[in-house]
Amino acid sequence: MLDIKKLENICAIIIIVAFFLPWVSLGFISFSGYDLPNLASFVNSFDAAFSENGESSGSANSLYAVYLIPLLSISILFMEYLGKESKKLCLTAGTLNVVGFLYILIFETEGDIGMMGIGIWITVLASIVMLLAATGFLKINSKT
Incomplete structure (x- = not known):
């Protein structure tokens, strides 16, 4: 049975929800963690279309590792x-x-946090709380 009052489980649920919130915000448009690999593929194909030799300069395949974030939380x-x-x-x-x-x-990003959306901040905060709870530094007091 899933103990919903356990802090690690609460953080895992928050991380899953935050994965679908805006991670990159460009003012007029934003992208969630789910959208990042598709965005990188689009940028690489756009780069290849305008390059001299018809090849893109970067690889979007490494961005598919971002899917480990919700998969690990679901596994928890x-x-x-x-x-x-x-x-x-x-x-x-x-x-x-x-x-x-x-x-x-x-x-x-070289320290530029201006384009980071709320989803990535919630993910990082929930991850830090999850680490602290898993190591025993944070606990929820229950009176049941």
Whole structure:
């Protein structure tokens, strides 16, 4: 049975919902985490159309790794539903999300956070809370 009051499960649900919220906001248009690989494919094909040799300069295939974010969260909920230990999976999911965000922040955007949407911030915050809960630093007090 899935314990909905467990902090790791709450964070996993929040991460799944935040994956479909805007991650990249360009003012007039925004893209969710679900849309990012398709957006990169479009940009690469546009780049190839206007390049001299007809080839794109980048690869969008690495962006499909973003689908690990909701898949790991769904796996956490599934393991909890089966009654199995999910602490290692919570640590893996939280670490992957935070490290991935820091990599994008430092190397890809060079610290420019202006185009990051609410979805990515909620994902990172829920991932940090998940890490703290999985390591035992955060707990929910229940009086039942």
